[in-house]
Amino acid sequence: xxxxxxxxxxxxxxxxxxxxxxxxxxxxxxxxxxxxxxxxxxxxxxxxxxxxxxxxxxxxxxxxxxxxxxxxxxxxxxxxxxxxxxxxxxxxxxxx
Numbered sequence: 001x002x003x004x005x006x007x008x009x010x011x012x013x014x015x016x017x018x019x020x021x022x023x024x025x026x027x028x029x030x031x032x033x034x035x036x037x038x039x040x041x042x043x044x045x046x047x048x049x050x051x052x053x054x055x056x057x058x059x060x061x062x063x064x065x066x067x068x069x070x071x072x073x074x075x076x077x078x079x080x081x082x083x084x085x086x087x088x089x090x091x092x093x094x095x096x
Contacts, residue, residue, distance in 0.1 A: 005058050005070045010049045012074025016082075017045035045078060052077050 018038060025032040056073050059066060 001063070001066070002058060004063075004067060005056065006049075006053055008067045008070035009053050009056060009074035010046070012071040012076075013045040013049050013052075013078050014042055016075045016078040017041040048078060048081065049074070 018041070020041075021034070021038040052074070056070060059069070
């Protein structure tokens with residue numbers, strides 16, 4: 001069960017990391033070009049997985065519910081991290 005939970009967390013992280021690329025690809029499939037920033041973002045999601053996966057506690061209950069909760073945990077954690085980085089960039093650019 002723990003392996004499945006870790007895979008669900010990792011899936012949430014990677015999907016959130018690649019969501020901008022997926023949006024661009026769906027918006028304009030013919031003009032879409034893979035950029036290395038997408039690869040770096042996905043790799044950073046894997047690194048984030050090592051950091052946040054110990055914070056997730058596997059609870060008792062239905063397996064599907066636990067896996068959905070783990071996926072949402074990974075997705076939400078990277079979303080919060082992305083928002084914090086964007087906010088810090090804005091704050092630092094406003095000062096300079």
